[in-house]
Amino acid sequence: MTIKQLSIFLENKTGRINDLTKILGRHGINMHAFSMAETTDFGILRLIVSDVERAVEVLRAENFAVMLTDVVCISCPNVAGSLSEILDHLAKNDIFIEYMYAFAEGDKANVVIHPNDLEKCVAELSKCSCNINKLS
Numbered sequence: 826m827t828i829k830q831l832s833i834f835l836e837n838k839t840g841r842i843n844d845l846t847k848i849l850g851r852h853g854i855n856m857h858a859f860s861m862a863e864t865t866d867f868g869i870l871r872l873i874v875s876d877v878e879r880a881v882e883v884l885r886a887e888n889f890a891v892m893l894t895d896v897v898c899i900s901c902p903n904v905a906g907s908l909s910e911i912l913d914h915l916a917k918n919d920i921f922i923e924y925m926y927a928f929a930e931g932d933k934a935n936v937v938i939h940p941n942d943l944e945k946c947v948a949e950l951s952k953c954s955c956n957i958n959k960l961s
Contacts, residue, residue, distance in 0.1 A: 826957050827895040827943060829871045831880060834890040837863065842870065848887055854880045858898075858924035858937055871926065873937060874897070896939045897946055900956040903934040909937075914953045954960050 835841045842861070849856060855875040862869050874880045877893070886893050899905040908927075915922065921941040928935055935958055940946035950957055 826947065826959065827835065827897055828873060828959060829853045829877045829928060830894045830937065831870075831874060831877065831884075832892045832894055833870045833872060833884065835868045835870055837865070837867055842868075844887075845870070851939055852879060852883050852885070856933065857930055858926065860937075862922075868949065871924075872926055895940065895943055897938050897950065898935055898937045898958040899950060900933050900935050900958045901957060903929045904931050908934065911950070911953065911955055912956065915940070917943070917945060918949045920949060938942075939954075943951065 833845065835845065845936075846856070856872060857875065858870045858873040861922075869892075872880075873896075881891050881893065899911065901911060908958070912922070923939045923941060925936055925938040938946070947957065
């Protein structure tokens with residue numbers, strides 16, 4: 826199972842990410858997970874939200890450049906080595922992870938991954954009894 830991730834291009838300018846979070850908050854859209862990467866001229870905010878369609882609608886109406894990408898979110902025990910076992914299984918099956926980000930809650934860790942082959946990745950995760958999470 827996959828989920829939708831928003832990729833939002835932000836100018837490197839003070840307050841721009843705050844503008845975005847205010848818009849989402851004003852529309853009751855919760856941010857479940859995010860990752861920020863930057864270049865010299867702009868940043869890319871990768872974001873998992875509670876209402877994807879509404880977030881795209883309101884952000885585009887406010888002139889944000891938004892793209893949608895399918896990603897996989899897995900849950901694993903928040904203990905040393907558990908993620909390594911999962912990534913080892915994927916690597917042995919020639920699945921390359923283009924990027925990932927994670928967050929932990931108590932004894933559970935959630936990891937959002939963008940693999941080179943989404944369908945194969947989901948199939949392999951199912952084989953190793955990995956918990957695929959919807960984050961909703």
